[in-house]
Amino acid sequence: MRVYNFAAGPSTLPEDVLKEAQRDMLDFNGTGMSITEMSHRSKAFMAVNEEANSLLRELMNIPDEYAVLFVQGGASQQFAAVPLNLMTSGKADYIVTGNFAKKAWEEGLKYGEANVIASSADKNFTYIPDVKTLNYTKGASYLHITANNTIFGTRYREFPTPEAPLAADMSSNILSEEIDVKKFGLIYAGAQKNIAPAGVTIVIVRKDLLGKQSPVCPTMLCYETQAKNDSLYNTPPCFCIYMAMLTFRHLKKLGGVKAVQQVNEYKAKLLYDFIDNSAFYTNSVQEKYRSLMNVPFVTRDAETDAKFVKEATAAGLVSLKGHRLVGGMRASIYNAMPVEGVKALIAFMKKFELENA
C-alpha cells in the first residue's frame, strides 16, 4: 500500500511517473534495455536529454538567452559553483533566510568577499527581509537568495531587484508556482523535492554570464563547459534526467505550472487555515511569507509532537517529523502530494486534537 509521504526530500513523486518508469524498466522504448543500461551517447538517451531540456524550457517559459543544464552534486555543490562561475569582482551579496542560505553564504566566503546584506536570523527565520530596503554592496557580482526555505517554511513573495544578477536556490519550490525567469541571472535546484530522484541538479543560467569562471573552477563545475556539451561533458545521471522528463510531461499534461500553482495554493490554504483556526496547532511563520511547499507546525510540547508523529505514521501519514533545527512537525506538500493527502492529514490532525487537547 502507498502511504502519504510528507518527506522534505527526497520526496513523493507522481504515481503516474513511477508507474511509467516501472513499465519502461526492462525495455525502454523498444531498445530491449533499461535507460539505466545504455550509453549516454545513444540516440535513445540523447532524445531523453533533449526532451527534458525543452519541456523544462516550455514549462518555465525560459527564454533562449538562458542555458538549461543538468548537473550533479546537488544544490550544495552549487553553493560553490555559483561563486566559482559568477564572482567576477571578488565580492557578492547574500541574504540569509535559513540553513541552506547560510551554507551557501559560508561556501561563498571561501572564494571572496561574501556579504550578508540581510538576514532573518533575529526571529528564527520566520520571515523574509524586506526586499525594497536592501543595501547592496557596490561592485558585488551577484546577489544570492534562497527562494523557498525548506526547513523554516518561508518563501519570497517578491524578489529583490539588484543591479547585479540575481542567483536563486529554488530546490524546494521549482515548478510549484509561476516565476519570471528574466528576473534572474541564475536559478538552480536539486531535483529531489519537486522533480525526480536525488542525483540531478537543474541549472538555468543567462548565457552572457558564461565563460567568466575563476581559473581554478573545476571543469565539472564550469557552467560554460556544461552548456557547450549539452550537459554531456561526462556521464550524466541518466536515470534522473529520464525521471525528470517524465515529471515534466506529467506537469504539462496537468496544464503546466499555472494549473499546478492553483492546486498548490489550494492545498496550502486548506492546511494553514486549519492550523490558524485551531487552538492546538501553531505555525509561527509570518503569514505573508508562508511557503506553499513546506509547512512546519507544533503542538503544545515536544512530547505531544513525538506522539503525533508516531500515530500519524501508523495511520499512513509518514515523514512528518520536523527538521531538528525547528522541532515539531513539517508537512512538505510538493507538487506530487495529492489534495487527498492534505485532506487526510487534516482529518488526522482533527482526531489527534480531540484525543489530546
Ligand SMILES: *Cc1c(COP(=O)(O)O)cnc(C)c1O
Ligand atoms: C534540499 C535543499 C538543499 C540541499 O540540496 P542537496 O541536493 O542535498 O545538496 C539546498 N537548498 C534548498 C533550498 C533545499 O531545499
